[in-house]
Amino acid sequence: MGSNLSQIIECLLFVAGEPxxxxxxxxxxxxxTDAVEEALLALRRRYDSGCGLQIIEIAGGFxxxxxxxxxxxxxxxxAPHANRLSRPALETATIIAYRQPCTQADIExxxxxxxxxxxxxxxxxxxxxxxxxxxxxxxxxxxxxTADFLHYFGLSELTDLPPLEEDEDDASTMEAMxxxxxxxxxxxxxxx
Amino acid sequence: MGSNLSQIIECLLFVAGEPxxxxxxxxxxxxxTDAVEEALLALRRRYDSGCGLQIIEIAGGFxxxxxxxxxxxxxxxxAPHANRLSRPALETATIIAYRQPCTQADIExxxxxxxxxxxxxxxxxxxxxxxxxxxxxxxxxxxxxTADFLHYFGLSELTDLPPLEEDEDDASTMEAMxxxxxxxxxxxxxxx
Amino acid sequence: xxxxxxxxxxETFEGPxxxxxxxxxxxxxxxxxxxxxxxxxxxxxxxxxxxxxDLSVAGEFLVMAATLLEIKSRLLLPAPPREETGENDxxxxxxxxxxxxxxxxxxxxxYQRMAELLKGAEGDRGRMFFRDTAExxxxxxxxxxxxxxxxxxxxxxxxxxxxxxxxxxxxxxVRRQKITLRMKMREVLLRAEAAGADEGVTLExLLPAPPxxxxxxxxxFLALLELLKVGSILVAQTQFCGEMRVFFVPEAxxxxxxxxxxxxxxTIAGGVDGE
Numbered sequence: 160m161g162s163n164l165s166q167i168i169e170c171l172l173f174v175a176g177e178p179x180x181x182x183x184x185x186x187x188x189x190x191x192t193d194a195v196e197e198a199l200l201a202l203r204r205r206y207d208s209g210c211g212l213q214i215i216e217i218a219g220g221f222x223x224x225x226x227x228x229x230x231x232x233x234x235x236x237x238a239p240h241a242n243r244l245s246r247p248a249l250e251t252a253t254i255i256a257y258r259q260p261c262t263q264a265d266i267e268x269x270x271x272x273x274x275x276x277x278x279x280x281x282x283x284x285x286x287x288x289x290x291x292x293x294x295x296x297x298x299x300x301x302x303x304x305t306a307d308f309l310h311y312f313g314l315s316e317l318t319d320l321p322p323l324e325e326d327e328d329d330a331s332t333m334e335a336m337x338x339x340x341x342x343x344x345x346x347x348x349x350x351x
Numbered sequence: 352m353g354s355n356l357s358q359i360i361e362c363l364l365f366v367a368g369e370p371x372x373x374x375x376x377x378x379x380x381x382x383x384t385d386a387v388e389e390a391l392l393a394l395r396r397r398y399d400s401g402c403g404l405q406i407i408e409i410a411g412g413f414x415x416x417x418x419x420x421x422x423x424x425x426x427x428x429x430a431p432h433a434n435r436l437s438r439p440a441l442e443t444a445t446i447i448a449y450r451q452p453c454t455q456a457d458i459e460x461x462x463x464x465x466x467x468x469x470x471x472x473x474x475x476x477x478x479x480x481x482x483x484x485x486x487x488x489x490x491x492x493x494x495x496x497t498a499d500f501l502h503y504f505g506l507s508e509l510t511d512l513p514p515l516e517e518d519e520d521d522a523s524t525m526e527a528m529x530x531x532x533x534x535x536x537x538x539x540x541x542x543x
Numbered sequence: 544x545x546x547x548x549x550x551x552x553x554e555t556f557e558g559p560x561x562x563x564x565x566x567x568x569x570x571x572x573x574x575x576x577x578x579x580x581x582x583x584x585x586x587x588x589x590x591x592x593x594x595x596x597d598l599s600v601a602g603e604f605l606v607m608a609a610t611l612l613e614i615k616s617r618l619l620l621p622a623p624p625r626e627e628t629g630e631n632d633x634x635x636x637x638x639x640x641x642x643x644x645x646x647x648x649x650x651x652x653x654y655q656r657m658a659e660l661l662k663g664a665e666g667d668r669g670r671m672f673f674r675d676t677a678e679x680x681x682x683x684x685x686x687x688x689x690x691x692x693x694x695x696x697x698x699x700x701x702x703x704x705x706x707x708x709x710x711x712x713x714x715x716x717v718r719r720q721k722i723t724l725r726m727k728m729r730e731v732l733l734r735a736e737a738a739g740a741d742e743g744v745t746l747e748x749l750l751p752a753p754p755x756x757x758x759x760x761x762x763x764f765l766a767l768l769e770l771l772k773v774g775s776i777l778v779a780q781t782q783f784c785g786e787m788r789v790f791f792v793p794e795a796x797x798x799x800x801x802x803x804x805x806x807x808x809x810t811i812a813g814g815v816d817g818e
Contacts, residue, residue, distance in 0.1 A: 166403030167424045170417040173365075173404055174425050176676030187428045211358030212365055215671070222673060225362040230670035232359045233366055236379045237672060243665060246658070247557050253658040269651055272558030272603050312661050313668030321660060323653055366672045429677065456757065489757035 164190060164198040165205070169223075178220025178310070218309040219316060244284075251277045252286055252308065257323050260290040260301035278302065286311055356380060356390040357397070361415075370412025436478075443469045444478055444500065448512060452482040452493035470494065478503060559607030560651045562589060567648065574648060577641050579618055583611040614640045722759055727766035735776055735791035743779070743788035773797070 167188050171179060181199065185192040199221060203214045213226050225233050244252065251274055254266050266274050281287045290303035304317070314320065359380050363371060373391065377384040391413060395406045405418050417425050436444065443466055446458050458466050473479045482495035501507065556562040566585050567574055587608055617640040731749060738744040749767075751759045767789065770776040774797040777790040 166401070166418070167421050169403035170421040170425050171428050173415070173417060173674070174429060174677035176674060179428075188424055209358070211361035213671075223365070224671040224673050225365060226358070227667060227670035229359050229362040230672070232380055233362050233672045236363050237366055243669070244662075249658040249662055249665075250557065250654055253654050253661055256661075257654070257657065269647075269654055270558055271560040271607070271647070271651065272601065311668065312664040313671070314664065321657065323657060362672070366674060368675065425677075487758065488761050491757060 162198060162201065164188060164194060165202045168195065168198050169202055172214060172221060172223040175222070178218045178222040178306075180220040183220070215313070216315040217313055218306045244286075245277075245280075247272075247274070247277045248280050252281055252304070255281075255287055255302050256304050256308065256317065256320060259303040260293075262293055262299040262301055264299060266302075284311075354390060354393065356382060356386060357394045360387065360390050361394055364406060364413060364415040367414075370410045370414040372412040375412070436476075437469075437472075439464075439466070439469045440472050444473055444496070447473075447479050447494050448496050448500065448509070451495040452485075454485055454491040454493055456491060458494075558601075559586075559604050560648060561655075562586065562604070563607070563644075564648055564652055564655065574645060574652075577645060579611065579615050579641060583608075583615045586611055610644070614644060722762055724762055724765050724769065727759075727762040728769055731763070731766050731770060731789065732775055732791065735789045738791070740791055740793065743790040746778075746787040746789065749789065 168184055171184060171187060179187075181192050181195050184199070185195045188195065199214070206212060206214050211226055211229055212223055214221055215224050217224075247270075250270060251266055254269050255261060258265060263274060263278060266278070278287070282289075284307075285305055286308040287302050288305050290301045292298040293301050309315065309317070309319075360376055363376060363379060371379075373384050373387045376391070377387045380387065391406070398404060398406050403418055403421055404415055406413055407416050409416075439462075442462060443458055446461050447453060450457060455466060455470060458470070470479070474481075476499075477497055478500045479494050480497050482493045484490040485493050496509070501509065501511075506512065556565065563582065563586065566572070566582055566589075567577070570581065570585065572578055572582065590604055590608060593604075734749065735744050746767075749763060751763070767776070767778065771778060775792055777792050779788050779790065
């Protein structure tokens with residue numbers, strides 16, 4: 160087990176402190192992306208059979224990580240992870256993730272509260288970034304999520320985010336709502 | 352394969368950037384040193400069967416590391432710019448190319464500095480080789496360029512090097528050589 | 544039911560919408576047919592509880608209270624005739640005063656749920672550990688083929704030759720041709736004599752300055768041995784592996800020295816004798 164390419168990829172994933180895409184792996188190993196993907200598959204299979212480590216697809220690439228069930232032991236060795244995000248920060252990050260690029264005003268319209276401090280925190284932690292200016296009066300800053308955002312939440316791509324939907328309870332009453340609102344003269348379709 | 356303790360140790364060795372002793376591992380995993388050593392043995396056996404990584408005993412502890420044969424790939428990933436020859440190395444290679452076979456003293460006579468380290472580098476990188484001994488007092492090693500040297504400079508044969516009229520006894524040789532090379536250099540193609 | 548909510552929860556509301564959604568959920572209100580009067584009362588009760596606890600109530604909460612009161616009052620009024628709604632959008636039925644609030648609550652609720660999901664993802668991800676990028680030092684990559692051109696070689700040689708200039712000739716010629724054993728012997732003898740019979744010259748001083756050709760060092764030793772043999776010099780060492788001094792022996796004393804072969808101070812000469 161362990162073709163040479165698999166072994167080299169294993170080494171690369173081990174030494175890299177960040178996710179490596181199949182393309183990057185192909186470039187470094189001077190092989191075709193197809194071969195890399197095949198080797199990755201074999202490697203992941205090997206890691207899934209009794210290894211304490213795993214190779215996960217995260218933030219647009221592949222990265223070696225410890226398996227979650229060993230977190231308590233690893234946590235005893237290492238300092239625990241940085242503080243988790245506060246609820247406002249989580250909410251704000253979520254809104255940006257789904258609406259990006261969007262302005263502070265867009266975020267505040269949803270949250271109903273000022274989001275200055277929270278945006279600053281997210282920027283400082285590198286989870287969001289300045290993605291240019293909106294061509295509207297005042298030219299407000301547009302925010303977008305970063306690769307670190309994906310990494311922080313263990314997502315491979317933005318499309319991994321679950322579709323933004325109504326809660327099931329609400330969904331069941333969606334028709335009722337539509338009817339009710341239509342009766343009130345409001346279109347039931349919000350913007351998602 | 353891979354007992355739970357082995358897997359946990361695997362995780363610990365993975366995340367620790369330094370060697371961990373069996374005692375430290377025992378403390379972190381809250382087990383006996385004996386059990387740790389047994390698990391380590393199993394783990395090392397697993398890593399020795401087709402893994403690109405290895406668990407080495409180093410500096411009084413155990414550490415996860417890439418296997419030496421994969422160093423070129425790892426180096427390409429981590430130090431993409433470190434593969435160029437340094438200026439001293441390039442100079443030395445040049446002298447050897449034109450004067451081969453030649454001794455370290457010959458090279459030092461031109462460069463005016465000790466060339467021990469540079470010769471070692473060039474030998475390690477396979478650009479020059481030991482081409483026997485000079486039949487003179489001390490029998491110094493003679494150096495010559497290799498096929499890799501030609502490859503590296505995009506030459507197909509040594510005769511592709513711009514010709515030099517080398518006459519060591521002629522006082523005007525240096526000037527003549529410089530002129531000849533300057534001419535050759537100007538006429539040289541941009542990329543070879 | 545008039546909720547007297549647990550005070551501990553008060554500070555956790557992130558904004559008026561958060562508080563409203565909480566009230567809707569806890570009170571199991573139908574969000575699509577909001578009992579505005581009840582919601583409004585509970586909301587204002589919360590605000591006063593917050594104030595009584597000296598929690599600073601953000602402006603947004605107060606604005607929302609005003610909005611709720613306004614909706615409540617509008618619901619109490621009979622629906623205005625269609626003409627009086629003026630420029631109101633589609634000109635169909637009059638707008639339910641609650642509609643905008645409901646929409647905002649629904650929208651905010653969606654993101655809240657997603658934020659909950661992401662919180663879970665954050666937790667899952669938090670149980671995985673990664674490594675920092677490995678540091679590599681002093682690792683030299685093997686050459687990449689065809690990376691440098693012959694021109695690089697040429698330019699290097701040109702530069703080298705230009706900077707060395709005539710210097711090389713002098714150096715090489717000395718090393719390769721001009722040093723002979725006789726020359727070296729002469730040099731050693733002269734230097735030992737110049738140093739004086741008492742002082743002597745150290746071996747180190749006699750060694751050529753680096754970078755030196757091996758040949759030159761070999762010649763120095765041969766010269767020393769030869770001079771010792773004929774008794775022109777004396778080599779002394781005060782301690783084992785210590786500094787060696789070379790002393791000039793005046794011509795008059797040479798024959799005697801060669802004959803006597805005194806043990807003292809002839810460490811090197813002793814070795815020669817064996818030959």
